[in-house]
Amino acid sequence: MANYPIHENPTRDEWAAKIDRLTTLKDASKAIKDFRKDNTSPFRKNYDLDIDYLFIECKLEEKLADMKGQHMKDDDLLTKTADGECPEEISNAWIAKMKSAKDKFVAEKVLIEFRQTYKPPVMPVNAFLRADATLGSLLMEVRNTDYYGTTLGELRKQRGVRVVHLQDGLATA
Amino acid sequence: MALSAATTAATEALKVNRAPTGVNPQEVHRWMQSFNWDFAKNRTKYPTKYHMANDTKEQFKIIAKEYARMEAIKDERQFGTLLDGLSRLGAGNRMHPKWGETMKVASNFLEVGEYNAIAAAAMLWDSATASEQKNGYLAQVMDEIRHTHQCAFINHFYSKHYHDPAGHNDARRTRAIGPLWKGMKRVFADGFISGDAVECSVNLQLVGEACFTNPLIVAVTEWASANGDEITPSVFLSIETDELRHMANGYQTVVSIAHDPASSKYLNTDLNNAFWTQQKYFTPVLGMLFEYGSKYKVEPWVKTWNRWVYEDWGGIWIGRLGKFGVQSPPSLKDAKQDAYWAHHDLFLLAYALWPTGFFRLALPDEEEMQWFEANYPGWYDHYGKILNEWRALGCEDPSSKFIPIQWLEKNGHKVYVDRVSQVPFCPSLAKSTNTLRIHEYNNQLHSFSDDWGERMWLTEPERYECQSVFEQYAGREISEVVVEGHGVRADGKTLIGQPHVRGDKLWTVEDLRAAGCVFSDPLRN
Numbered sequence: 161m162a163n164y165p166i167h168e169n170p171t172r173d174e175w176a177a178k179i180d181r182l183t184t185l186k187d188a189s190k191a192i193k194d195f196r197k198d199n200t201s202p203f204r205k206n207y208d209l210d211i212d213y214l215f216i217e218c219k220l221e222e223k224l225a226d227m228k229g230q231h232m233k234d235d236d237l238l239t240k241t242a243d244g245e246c247p248e249e250i251s252n253a254w255i256a257k258m259k260s261a262k263d264k265f266v267a268e269k270v271l272i273e274f275r276q277t278y279k280p281p282v283m284p285v286n287a288f289l290r291a292d293a294t295l296g297s298l299l300m301e302v303r304n305t306d307y308y309g310t311t312l313g314e315l316r317k318q319r320g321v322r323v324v325h326l327q328d329g330l331a332t333a
Numbered sequence: 334m335a336l337s338a339a340t341t342a343a344t345e346a347l348k349v350n351r352a353p354t355g356v357n358p359q360e361v362h363r364w365m366q367s368f369n370w371d372f373a374k375n376r377t378k379y380p381t382k383y384h385m386a387n388d389t390k391e392q393f394k395i396i397a398k399e400y401a402r403m404e405a406i407k408d409e410r411q412f413g414t415l416l417d418g419l420s421r422l423g424a425g426n427r428m429h430p431k432w433g434e435t436m437k438v439a440s441n442f443l444e445v446g447e448y449n450a451i452a453a454a455a456m457l458w459d460s461a462t463a464s465e466q467k468n469g470y471l472a473q474v475m476d477e478i479r480h481t482h483q484c485a486f487i488n489h490f491y492s493k494h495y496h497d498p499a500g501h502n503d504a505r506r507t508r509a510i511g512p513l514w515k516g517m518k519r520v521f522a523d524g525f526i527s528g529d530a531v532e533c534s535v536n537l538q539l540v541g542e543a544c545f546t547n548p549l550i551v552a553v554t555e556w557a558s559a560n561g562d563e564i565t566p567s568v569f570l571s572i573e574t575d576e577l578r579h580m581a582n583g584y585q586t587v588v589s590i591a592h593d594p595a596s597s598k599y600l601n602t603d604l605n606n607a608f609w610t611q612q613k614y615f616t617p618v619l620g621m622l623f624e625y626g627s628k629y630k631v632e633p634w635v636k637t638w639n640r641w642v643y644e645d646w647g648g649i650w651i652g653r654l655g656k657f658g659v660q661s662p663p664s665l666k667d668a669k670q671d672a673y674w675a676h677h678d679l680f681l682l683a684y685a686l687w688p689t690g691f692f693r694l695a696l697p698d699e700e701e702m703q704w705f706e707a708n709y710p711g712w713y714d715h716y717g718k719i720l721n722e723w724r725a726l727g728c729e730d731p732s733s734k735f736i737p738i739q740w741l742e743k744n745g746h747k748v749y750v751d752r753v754s755q756v757p758f759c760p761s762l763a764k765s766t767n768t769l770r771i772h773e774y775n776n777q778l779h780s781f782s783d784d785w786g787e788r789m790w791l792t793e794p795e796r797y798e799c800q801s802v803f804e805q806y807a808g809r810e811i812s813e814v815v816v817e818g819h820g821v822r823a824d825g826k827t828l829i830g831q832p833h834v835r836g837d838k839l840w841t842v843e844d845l846r847a848a849g850c851v852f853s854d855p856l857r858n
Contacts (some may be wrong), residue, residue: 163808163809165817166509166805166817167817201795202774202775202777202794202795202798203775204775206776207776207777210800210804211800211805268793268795272795289378290376290378292380293376293377293378293379293380294380295380296380296529297380297381297382300380300381300382300528300529300599301382301599303792303793304382304598304599304602304603305598305599306598307599307602307788307792308602308788312784312787312788312791315788315791315792316772316791318791319774319791319794320774321772321773321774321791322772322773322774323770323771323772324771324772324773324778325769325770325771326769326770327760327768327769327770
């Protein structure tokens, strides 16, 4: 980790400047989606921003929400995404994708990707929460069935972790 | 003046449902039941894999006028006692200072729990479809607001009356640096309000309230009294009178899902995970606060734990839910082992990291050491000798420039943080069930301390991404971190945390800096 203070540091300053330079809804929406894919969730591209990513994501959200207020009509704030899409159609497509997931590992990626792409303010919160609750419920059903049916060793393999250390006496399989 | 739409709607509703003319509780209750929610459009915004029944009853039979009257009387008694009688008696300064420090932790942390319980009960209100069940949850929301105020008031009272208010007055400002905060948020925040709504109910009502409020809110009053504290029992017992109804809400949550055969696929798993989540933090932390944060001991923590957690909750309370297919959690037997040693393990680490706290810790004196050895045979050879060595090295004295975490590092005792519970552990010194396992996933290293937690992470890794303090501050000198994390008193130099409860020899930022202690991440070194 970087050896500098948490609340005021060069990384946050650098991102604040980048965010200031966003001038269109399209760019701001793309920036937040890219940022979330690169820096959030256990599947992120790297952990370089582990200390700062929540702060930066929050600043991107503020910027996009502010720009939506400036550039979108009042009615559209509740009925369209930042990119002008129909939330209901998007939600239905992602719910169908979740229902067709062949196992829990595919299903969890569906939910995480949905959140990285559409978490507010990209999608209006009224539509997002409905879709997220449905997707979350479906994922939990799949994840929590036969919860103890797999040994820890097998589960580690399924998850794809590299076991670095197991204290003496612990079973490896 | 034009009437608002809401006022008009309320007026119209009253025309249909005439208000009771008397104050008969049952009449008021029936009247309140006639106000309903529109189930046809009720779709909660919270996910759940369970299906709550539409006809579930609630066990709160006293709401509206009776509820408000009851709570008002309780508040009058409690606040009246505190503001008048106990103030005149100087009660705020009559407890043993070790206990005064313990209450900095207990009341601040419980306040966080109560605050999150407001949201948790509201989430359950949103998730339930039965009118009566909603009523039960809604009344709990009001209770939790009251409890949040009560816990805050304890801190307010102590801030004014206790001789050392630092830590009572603004504990939360140190939340980024104190290793105990993150685990507390895992049980008191995440556990109550994230994930499946019913799982949250299991965490909050079935485990947190039915199991751990007994040691946390009831047993704590016995320890408080024994150590001269009359304030805590006055408030905490008033809180506990509401908890019974919250336990009943947890019971009704289970009743409401029992009709659906699919529930049996998930309920015992959720219960086991909730129990392990809650006990993983509360078992060591409560034991540590009681036994190491007091001068006068009530009974060994392991006995309190066995009575309230193992027998009363694991046996009797869960037994009553057996008819709905609920079983005692399989992790209970591992927790029982932890009840014996885990709090001693934790004290060692908490004391080693004392500058990061918002409260003062003190080493046990000779008499206390004898008590520990008598009640936990083998304690002295394992823990007592280390504590005495730290004392001999001058850990209490600022001129020693010695922080015990340095001793742990020098002697090869690495301190890890469990990714799931966020509870610190030292595998080479632990006598509890902790066993280290380290995994690399997507180029990130994660440490775990038990099978149950590891399985939770392997199943749902996105829920457990919290960084440990060692990851957060790796490579940074400890006094810098403490200053940045607001761990300094109002004079700008004296630390809030101290390794003793004396009035003199207080450590300052300069003393801490002179120790030359640097955070290191055990996963990287």
